[in-house]
Structures are given as structure tokens and as C-alpha cells.
Amino acid sequence: MKPQVIEETRNWVAINKPPNLVVHDVPGNKHAGSTLVDWLRRQIPEINDNFESADERPGIVHRLDADTSGIILVAKNPNSLKELQTQFKERTTIKKYWALVLGTPPAQGTITGDIVRKSSDTKHEIKRLSFSWDKKAAKMAETSYKVLKTYQSNFSLLEVQPKTGRTHQIRVHLSEEGWPIIGDQLYCNKESRQASAELDLKRQFLHAKKLEFNDPESKERITIQAQLAPDLEQILKRLE
Incomplete structure (x- = not known):
């Protein structure tokens, strides 16, 4: 499974992260060599244009565990990154x-x-x-x-x-x-x-389904939702 773009503007992109994918490389990473940051640098031009190549977490606003799927928000420039991180720090975002x-x-x-x-x-x-x-x-x-x-x-x-x-x-x-x-x-x-x-579930049944935040430029309230990961959908079907 690959990351999927849910919604994108000139300042940020919301990604539906698949399971078994770490956001950025860390010591002891069992998934070494394949991270969300690697994917972002290949797929989102602004990440390379606006962040230093040595930056290990370019645009990363918040985190998800490797085995947790769902929404992760990525800023496309340093100003948006600072604004969005402030919202998370001040707890004005809503995560479900x-x-x-x-x-x-x-x-x-x-x-x-x-x-x-x-x-x-x-x-x-x-x-x-x-x-x-x-x-x-x-x-x-x-x-x-x-x-x-x-x-x-x-x-x-x-x-x-x-x-x-x-x-x-x-x-x-x-x-x-x-x-x-x-x-x-x-x-x-x-x-x-x-x-x-x-x-036969190989990871925790935990999915970041919904995220609310303010657009860093327009200040409009944004609501993003991520489709449930296929492996989790199959579990629910089995339980029906």
C-alpha cells in the first residue's frame, strides 16, 4: 500500500498514511529505507524546494505510529509548518x-x-x-x-x-x-x-479518521476524513 493524497492546497497536503510506514527514519526502525518523508520528497515538489535536504522531518506537522493508518498533515513551506504546529501545540485541532x-x-x-x-x-x-x-x-x-x-x-x-x-x-x-x-x-x-x-490482524486496529484545523493562510476551518484502511475494513466485514 502507498500513501494517498486526500486533499491538497499550496500550503499543505493531507495524506492517508498506510500501515507499516514510519513517518521519518529513526534509530532501530524496522522499516528502514522506506518512510513517509522519502515518499514526500519524491511526490511533493515543494518539500524539496522549501526545506533543506538535511531536514529529517520536512513539513511534518504531527506524528502517527508506524502501524497506525490514517490522516497525517504535511506543510509545504516553513511558515505553514510553524502555524500548523502551533495549532497542534495549543490543542485547537480536533483529531478523531x-x-x-x-x-x-x-x-x-x-x-x-x-x-x-x-x-x-x-x-x-x-x-x-x-x-x-x-x-x-x-x-x-x-x-x-x-x-x-x-x-x-x-x-x-x-x-x-x-x-x-x-x-x-x-x-x-x-x-x-x-x-x-x-x-x-x-x-x-x-x-x-x-x-x-x-x-489474523498483524497490527493495531487504530486509524486516524478525521482531522479539523484552521487553514494557515485563509484561517478557514478545514475538515479532512480518511477512508478506513483495507485491512481494517476486512476485519469489520468478518465480524458482521
Whole structure:
């Protein structure tokens, strides 16, 4: 699967990122040699024209985990990059994800809890995060959700909105509530691992579905939506 352009202006481009694609190269990258930045430099001329060749994150406004699919916003020039990054920092953007979890949460709710690194597998560069009451190290995180649909009485499709932007926030919060994301091999339990194996899902069922932000030039409110990735669509069809 290749990245797909959802919408494009002279200042930014919204991409539907496929799974198994890192945004930019990092140490220990298991997908080394193929990144979204590589694709952008080949496909979007303004990236090479307006950013230095040594820039490892040209135009990258925000991040998505390698195995998470969906919308990622890319600026085409430094001024737009600064403006869009400020919106993310000040939390004036709205990000909504779809996640399939094991369990049946209440119809809607908000999860609040501090997140901190718990341990690290340095061999594989895996950062495991969890709740913490150590206020010196932890960062406050808040996530709201609503149930979109329930499948087979024990799977729930959620629309999830992170109010903060902590690493692995959605995955940690849902797992800590007892609703691990199907396919997640890091924040999981025995039952969710078994369900993931039975569904033959090779990555977490997490998709950046919707993004709202202000155009950096016109200040118009923009809403972008990304079609669900094919592998996730197949999972939902199997559960029908």
C-alpha cells in the first residue's frame, strides 16, 4: 500500500498514511529505507524546494505510529509548518480515530490519567508506557470516546478523541480501562492477543479518521476524513 493524497492546497497536503510506514527514519526502525518523508520528497515538489535536504522531518506537522493508518498533515513551506504546529501545540485541532477494542465500554466516556514510560526494551527500541502517580515524571493525558458499533457482543468499534497528544495515549488509556485495541501487541492481555490471532490482524486496529484545523493562510476551518484502511475494513466485514 502507498500513501494517498486526500486533499491538497499550496500550503499543505493531507495524506492517508498506510500501515507499516514510519513517518521519518529513526534509530532501530524496522522499516528502514522506506518512510513517509522519502515518499514526500519524491511526490511533493515543494518539500524539496522549501526545506533543506538535511531536514529529517520536512513539513511534518504531527506524528502517527508506524502501524497506525490514517490522516497525517504535511506543510509545504516553513511558515505553514510553524502555524500548523502551533495549532497542534495549543490543542485547537480536533483529531478523531477509529479503534476496535475487545470489550463493551459504556456508550461514551472520558479517560483521564497520567502517562509515563514504564520500561524499555532497548533491543527493539520499544517504549512501554503506563499510568503513573509520579507527578515529576508523568504527563497528564485525557481521551474521550463513544461507541459506534458492537460486534458479536464482545468487540466494540470506538470513535476516540485524544484531548492531549501523548505518545501511545489512545493505546495506553484503552488498555488500562480493560478494553485493549485488537491487534496491539504491546498494550494487550491474553484474551486480546488470542482474538487478534483468530482475526489474523498483524497490527493495531487504530486509524486516524478525521482531522479539523484552521487553514494557515485563509484561517478557514478545514475538515479532512480518511477512508478506513483495507485491512481494517476486512476485519469489520468478518465480524458482521
